[in-house]
Amino acid sequence: MPSTHVVTTLSDRVLAIELLRREKKNAITTEMYAALAEAFEEAAEAPGVAAVLLHGQSDLFTAGNDLADFLSPAARETRSAIRFLHAIASFPKPVVAAVGGPAIGIGTTMLFHCDLVVAGEGTRFQLPFVKLGLCPEGGSSALLPQMAGHRLAAELLLLGEPFDAHKGREAGFVNMVVADSSILETARALALKLAQQPADAMRTSKALLKRSPGRTSLEAIEDEYPHFERLMQSQEARDIFRAFLQRK
Ligand code: COA
Numbered sequence: 001m002p003s004t005h006v007v008t009t010l011s012d013r014v015l016a017i018e019l020l021r022r023e024k025k026n027a028i029t030t031e032m033y034a035a036l037a038e039a040f041e042e043a044a045e046a047p048g049v050a051a052v053l054l055h056g057q058s059d060l061f062t063a064g065n066d067l068a069d070f071l072s073p074a075a076r077e078t079r080s081a082i083r084f085l086h087a088i089a090s091f092p093k094p095v096v097a098a099v100g101g102p103a104i105g106i107g108t109t110m111l112f113h114c115d116l117v118v119a120g121e122g123t124r125f126q127l128p129f130v131k132l133g134l135c136p137e138g139g140s141s142a143l144l145p146q147m148a149g150h151r152l153a154a155e156l157l158l159l160g161e162p163f164d165a166h167k168g169r170e171a172g173f174v175n176m177v178v179a180d181s182s183i184l185e186t187a188r189a190l191a192l193k194l195a196q197q198p199a200d201a202m203r204t205s206k207a208l209l210k211r212s213p214g215r216t217s218l219e220a221i222e223d224e225y226p227h228f229e230r231l232m233q234s235q236e237a238r239d240i241f242r243a244f245l246q247r248k
Contacts, residue, residue: 002035003029003031003032003034003035004020005019005020005026005031005032006019006020006032006035007020008039010048010049012192013048013049013051013195013196014050014052014188014192014195015039015043015046015049015051015052015053016052016053016055016188017036017039017040017052017053019032019056019062020056020057022060024066025060025062025063025102026060026061026062026063026107027062027064027065027066028062028064028065028066028081028106029066030066030080031080032066033080033081033083033084034083034084036084036087037080037083037087040052040084040088043091044092044093050093050094050194050195050196050197050199050202051093051094051095051191051192051194051195052091052093052094052191053096053187053188053191054095054096054097054110054114055099055183055184055187056098056099057100057101058100058101058120058180058181058184059100059122059180060100060102061099061101061103061107061123063107064104064105064106064108065106084110085110085113085137085138085139088113088114089113089139091113092206092207093202093203094115094116094194094195094202095113095115095116096115096117096118096187096194097116097117098118098186098187098188099117099118099119099120099123099165099174099183100119100122100180100183101120101122101124102124102126103123103124103125104124104125105127105128105129105137106137107125108126108127108140108173109127109137109138109139109140109143111173112138112139112143112147112173113138113143115194116175116187117168117173117174117175118183118187118190119168119174119176119177119183120165120179121165121177121179123164123165123168123177124162124163125162125164125165125167125168126163127140127144127156127160128160130157130158131160140157144156144173146213147171147172147173148173152170153171165177198236198240200231200234200236201231201236204227204231208224208227
């Protein structure tokens with residue numbers, strides 16, 4: 001379902017997905033969730049897409065779920081939001097997020113499913129679920145304690161106060177903090193680099209990283225090895241080995 005508030009642009013095999021509803025602080029409606037879900041579902045299958053860049057503007061990511069939708073009986077269905085969360089959580093190609101300004105509620109929790117997150121100095125994350133009489137969503141009750149440990153996750157999820165990009169980095173879901181003016185170009189450069197990596201190696205590696213974090217190291221070795229052996233025989237890898245050996 002197309003939405004004027006979710007704008008997609010493909011260039012250099014990077015699909016940029018922009019949240020664009022500035023008059024309502026990019027708050028995400030049911031229609032926008034459906035458009036986001038569709039964009040990720042299509043990008044997962046599209047051979048021309050090698051990475052996704054998810055962004056808002058340098059002073060605004062999103063104020064989270066549209067609160068008017070929460071009150072409207074017609075739109076109070078969460079299927080589109082769940083469909084979007086499933087699509088981003090199981091997305092097989094790398095996702096880079098560029099975040100600035102407010103990133104509230106699902107504006108923070110969707111980042112837990114991204115692979116690289118670039119945040120600006122002016123970013124204000126917030127997980128205000130309990131303050132709103134709600135509870136964590138988007139898998140955040142599992143993912144945040146895994147990344148941040150129970151105590152920091154409890155601080156962020158139970159107090160629900162705004163926090164900055166440095167704290168986001170401490171919590172484990174921000175890769176780098178940059179000036180607000182360079183959020184998008186930094187994130188785009190990273191997405192481009194990821195898009196240029198060998199496709200099968202990238203897809204296989206992301207799938208391995210996303211496997212159960214509870215695995216033992218011995219289980220991980222077993223999981224990895226069949227893929228390593230298969231990739232070692234691939235034309236792509238063999239061409240790269242040969243190019244290295246013939247580089248002089
Ligand atoms: N849902 C629906 N509308 C929202 C919204 C949301 N989550 N967040 C902002 N808006 C709307 C406001 O109602 C306002 O609309 P109006 O101009 O028609 O009155 C417009 O966006 C601008 O918001 P405003 O609050 O005036 O901007 P601000 O710069 O003072 O504050 C925020 C920005 C993001 C800090 C503030 O709007 C906010 O806290 N929003 C709610 C965040 C939230 O609780 N999200 C839900 C998480 S589950």
